[in-house]
Amino acid sequence: MSSLHYFGVRHHGPGCARSLREALLALQPDCVLVEGPPEADALVPLSIAEDMQPPVALLSYCPDEPGLAVYHPFAEFSPEWQAMQWAARAGVPLRFIDLPRAIDFGLEKARKEAAAEAPEGAPSHTGDAELSEDSPAAAEDDPLSWLARAAGFEDGEAWWNQLIEERGGADALFPAINEAMVALRQELGDPARGAEHAQRERLREAHMRQCIRAAQKEGFERIAVVCGAWHLAGLQADVKVRDDAALLKALPKLKVQVTWVPWSHRHLASASGYGAGIQSPGWYEHLWRHPGPPLERASAWLARIARLMRERDLDCSSAHLIEATRLAEALAAMRGRPAPSLEELQEATCAVLSMGDDAVLTFIRDELLVGDRLGQVPASVPTVPLQRDLERAQKSLRLKPEALQKTLDLDLRQPTDLARSQLLHRLNLLDIPWGSVATVGRSARGSFHEVWRLQWQPEFALRVIEASRWGQTIAQAASARTVDRCTDLQRLDELARLVDEALLADLAPAVEAATRALQDRAAVNGDTVQLLSALPPLANVFRYGNVRGTDAALVAQVLDGLILRAAIGLPLAASALDEDAANALRERMLAAHKAIGLRDSAEQTSAWQRALLQLAEWVGVHPLLQGLSRRLLLEAGVCSTDDVARAMSLHLSRGADPAKAAAWLDGFLNRNATVLLHDASAWGLLDAWLATLKEEHFLAVLPLLRRSFSAFESSERHELSQRASQGTTARPVATDLGEWDAGRALLPLPLLRQLMGLGA
Structure with missing residues (x-):
C-alpha cells in the first residue's frame, strides 16, 4: 500500500527548504511529486550540472506563438529546488504535477480569441485572471492574516517569516502547516479572486490529484508530494476520479517547449511584479547560508552592512556593530520574539549605523536585501x-x-x-x-x-x-528584422534612423533595403518637416561612417537629394505658422543646418543658404524663423554685419509690432549672446529699440525678452550686465537733430552718473 507524505511549502522560503531537505533525507521516498510544469520533467537532471548556478527559471513557451510564455523561478533556497537536487542525486524519479503548460496556453489563447470576438461594450473578465498574489485585493483576503492576528503579528507575511522561514529545521513543521492550512481553507474557503482564477485553481488541483493517483498505481511505496501550502486541502480532498476526469476532458492544448534560463534576485522580489515574489531575496539567501544560532546570523548580517558602509567611506566602527546588535536583541525581546528578525535589524541599522539617515538604507536594500545575483545555466541546456x-x-x-x-x-x-x-x-x-x-x-x-x-x-x-x-x-536575425521594419515605417526620419542603426550594426543587406525604402518614401513625400528630420541621422552616417568601418557612401545620393528637396520646400513650410509651430520648425532647422554642414557639399550648402535668405526676407514667414535665418547666414559669412544691421534696424524699428520684434530678436540671438557681446552695432540697435518702446509695449515684450536672455550662459549674462553698466560704444545712429549744443548736452551727465552708479 502506497503511503503519501504531503509537504506544504512557500515557493521561495529558506526555512521550508531546509526542513524539506531534512524530511526527504529522513523519509527516503521512492518518488517525489512537485508542483511545477510536467513538460520540464526531462530537465530535472540538469539541476545538478556543474555549471548550473541558481537563481534560474524554467521557461515554458509556445514555439508557434512566442508571446505565450511563463517563467517558473527557483532560488537556492526554494524548497522545489532542494527537492530536485535531492532527487537527482539520489536517483529517485521526480515528476512535476501542475496543470500542463500546453493546457494553460490553450486556455489563454482561447480566452484572448473570445475577448477579441466579443461585441464592443460587452463585460470583460480578463482582469480576474491577472490579479496577482501580491495585489491589494489578494493581500486583503490573505488567510494567513487570521493566524497572524491571533499570534500578535501585524500581517501574515511577518507571521510566516518569524515562525517558519527564520527558524531552523523542525521535525513537526510540515504536519503543523498541513493542519493549519487545511483548517483555514475549510473555514474561510478560497480567496475571492474572480471566476477565471477559481476555475484555473480547480483544474490545477484536479490534475495534481490525477498525477498522485497515477504514482500510486505504479506501485511506489513512499511518495513525497511537495506543493504550495494552500493546495494541501485540495489535494487531500475526497474527490471522485470521474469528477476530475470530467473536469479535465477536452481542454485545448498547444505545443510547448521548456528550457532553463538564468534568473536574478531582483526578479524574485515582489517589487518586480512577480506574483509569488518575496520582499527580500538577499535576506532569504542569508538565512539559507547561515543555519547557525539566530544571534550569530544577526551579527553576520550587520557585519555585511558594515562592510558595505566602509567601502563607501562611511563611518562604521566595531562599537557601532556592538550597539546595533544589542538594540536588535532588545527590540526582539520587547516584542516577545526569540531572536532578532529582519525588521529589528533594519531598525537597529537605521538608528545606530546610519544615524537615522534613510539614504544609507537605500544602498543596503539594493546590495543586500535584494542583491544583484544572476544565475547561470550549463551549455547542455536545450535552446534555439x-x-x-x-x-x-x-x-x-x-x-x-x-x-x-x-x-x-x-x-x-x-x-x-x-x-x-x-x-x-x-x-x-x-x-x-x-x-x-x-x-x-x-x-x-x-x-x-x-x-x-x-x-x-x-x-x-x-x-x-x-x-x-x-x-x-x-x-541574420537582425538583418531580417530590419528589412521587415522597412515595410512598416512610413516617416522619413524613422527610416533615416533605421539606416543609421543598420550601418552601426554592419548589416549591408539591411542598409541597402532601408536606403531603398527611404528613397521610395522620399520620392512621394512632400512634407518638408519630415525631410528636415531625416537629414541629421543620414549626415551622421555619411560624415562618421568611416570611423566605424562602414560604407557610408551608400547614403550619399539619398542625403543630397533630401537636402535639395528640403531647401526647396522650406520657405513655403515656414509661412503662416503660429508660435508653437514656428518653435517646432526652428529645432528641425537647427538640426538640419548642422547636418548640412557635416555633409560639406558646395551644391547642397548653396541651395540651403538660398532657402535661408528667402526666409530672412519673405514677409509671410514667422519673425522667429526670419531672425534665426539671418543669424545662420551671418555665422556662415553669407551676410555681412552691415546686412544684419539693416535687418535689425528694420525689424526693431519704432513702427514694428513689439511682439514680432521680440520674436525676431529671439530667433536672431538663437540662445547665444555672442553677437551682442562682439558686435557694437547690434548692441546699439537693441539698446535704441528698447529705449523707444512705450510702457505698454515694453511690458508686452518683456516676457519674450526674458525668455530669450534666460537661455544665455550665466557668464554671458554677467558680461552683458557689465557692458550695460559701462554704456554703449556703438556707432551713432544717423538722425536729424538740428543744431547741436554740446554744453547743454553735458549738463545732465553728473546726475545720470549718480543715478546709474557709475561714479564721478
Missing part, C-alpha cells in the same frame, strides 16, 4: 540556435551577462571593441536592449569611442527565443 550564436559571441568577445549595471568604454579602432559595438547594435535592432550607448561625452559622434551601459535582464532570454524566427544567427 539564435541563443547558441549569442552565447558564442559573448564568449569570444568576453562580454559576460551580468545583472549589475556596468559601463563599457569601446575604442572602435580595435577589432574586438568594434565587434562588441556591432553585436550590441544588432541586439538593439532585435529589441534586446542589453546595452544603451551614451549620447554625450566620449560617445559623441566623430570620436573613436563608444560608451555603453550594460545590464542583462532575465526576460531577454524570451526575447531571444521570440527573435529566433528571424534567423539562426544574430547577424
Whole structure:
C-alpha cells in the first residue's frame, strides 16, 4: 500500500527548504511529486550540472506563438529546488504535477480569441485572471492574516517569516502547516479572486490529484508530494476520479517547449511584479547560508552592512556593530520574539549605523536585501540556435551577462571593441536592449569611442527565443528584422534612423533595403518637416561612417537629394505658422543646418543658404524663423554685419509690432549672446529699440525678452550686465537733430552718473 507524505511549502522560503531537505533525507521516498510544469520533467537532471548556478527559471513557451510564455523561478533556497537536487542525486524519479503548460496556453489563447470576438461594450473578465498574489485585493483576503492576528503579528507575511522561514529545521513543521492550512481553507474557503482564477485553481488541483493517483498505481511505496501550502486541502480532498476526469476532458492544448534560463534576485522580489515574489531575496539567501544560532546570523548580517558602509567611506566602527546588535536583541525581546528578525535589524541599522539617515538604507536594500545575483545555466541546456550564436559571441568577445549595471568604454579602432559595438547594435535592432550607448561625452559622434551601459535582464532570454524566427544567427536575425521594419515605417526620419542603426550594426543587406525604402518614401513625400528630420541621422552616417568601418557612401545620393528637396520646400513650410509651430520648425532647422554642414557639399550648402535668405526676407514667414535665418547666414559669412544691421534696424524699428520684434530678436540671438557681446552695432540697435518702446509695449515684450536672455550662459549674462553698466560704444545712429549744443548736452551727465552708479 502506497503511503503519501504531503509537504506544504512557500515557493521561495529558506526555512521550508531546509526542513524539506531534512524530511526527504529522513523519509527516503521512492518518488517525489512537485508542483511545477510536467513538460520540464526531462530537465530535472540538469539541476545538478556543474555549471548550473541558481537563481534560474524554467521557461515554458509556445514555439508557434512566442508571446505565450511563463517563467517558473527557483532560488537556492526554494524548497522545489532542494527537492530536485535531492532527487537527482539520489536517483529517485521526480515528476512535476501542475496543470500542463500546453493546457494553460490553450486556455489563454482561447480566452484572448473570445475577448477579441466579443461585441464592443460587452463585460470583460480578463482582469480576474491577472490579479496577482501580491495585489491589494489578494493581500486583503490573505488567510494567513487570521493566524497572524491571533499570534500578535501585524500581517501574515511577518507571521510566516518569524515562525517558519527564520527558524531552523523542525521535525513537526510540515504536519503543523498541513493542519493549519487545511483548517483555514475549510473555514474561510478560497480567496475571492474572480471566476477565471477559481476555475484555473480547480483544474490545477484536479490534475495534481490525477498525477498522485497515477504514482500510486505504479506501485511506489513512499511518495513525497511537495506543493504550495494552500493546495494541501485540495489535494487531500475526497474527490471522485470521474469528477476530475470530467473536469479535465477536452481542454485545448498547444505545443510547448521548456528550457532553463538564468534568473536574478531582483526578479524574485515582489517589487518586480512577480506574483509569488518575496520582499527580500538577499535576506532569504542569508538565512539559507547561515543555519547557525539566530544571534550569530544577526551579527553576520550587520557585519555585511558594515562592510558595505566602509567601502563607501562611511563611518562604521566595531562599537557601532556592538550597539546595533544589542538594540536588535532588545527590540526582539520587547516584542516577545526569540531572536532578532529582519525588521529589528533594519531598525537597529537605521538608528545606530546610519544615524537615522534613510539614504544609507537605500544602498543596503539594493546590495543586500535584494542583491544583484544572476544565475547561470550549463551549455547542455536545450535552446534555439539564435541563443547558441549569442552565447558564442559573448564568449569570444568576453562580454559576460551580468545583472549589475556596468559601463563599457569601446575604442572602435580595435577589432574586438568594434565587434562588441556591432553585436550590441544588432541586439538593439532585435529589441534586446542589453546595452544603451551614451549620447554625450566620449560617445559623441566623430570620436573613436563608444560608451555603453550594460545590464542583462532575465526576460531577454524570451526575447531571444521570440527573435529566433528571424534567423539562426544574430547577424541574420537582425538583418531580417530590419528589412521587415522597412515595410512598416512610413516617416522619413524613422527610416533615416533605421539606416543609421543598420550601418552601426554592419548589416549591408539591411542598409541597402532601408536606403531603398527611404528613397521610395522620399520620392512621394512632400512634407518638408519630415525631410528636415531625416537629414541629421543620414549626415551622421555619411560624415562618421568611416570611423566605424562602414560604407557610408551608400547614403550619399539619398542625403543630397533630401537636402535639395528640403531647401526647396522650406520657405513655403515656414509661412503662416503660429508660435508653437514656428518653435517646432526652428529645432528641425537647427538640426538640419548642422547636418548640412557635416555633409560639406558646395551644391547642397548653396541651395540651403538660398532657402535661408528667402526666409530672412519673405514677409509671410514667422519673425522667429526670419531672425534665426539671418543669424545662420551671418555665422556662415553669407551676410555681412552691415546686412544684419539693416535687418535689425528694420525689424526693431519704432513702427514694428513689439511682439514680432521680440520674436525676431529671439530667433536672431538663437540662445547665444555672442553677437551682442562682439558686435557694437547690434548692441546699439537693441539698446535704441528698447529705449523707444512705450510702457505698454515694453511690458508686452518683456516676457519674450526674458525668455530669450534666460537661455544665455550665466557668464554671458554677467558680461552683458557689465557692458550695460559701462554704456554703449556703438556707432551713432544717423538722425536729424538740428543744431547741436554740446554744453547743454553735458549738463545732465553728473546726475545720470549718480543715478546709474557709475561714479564721478
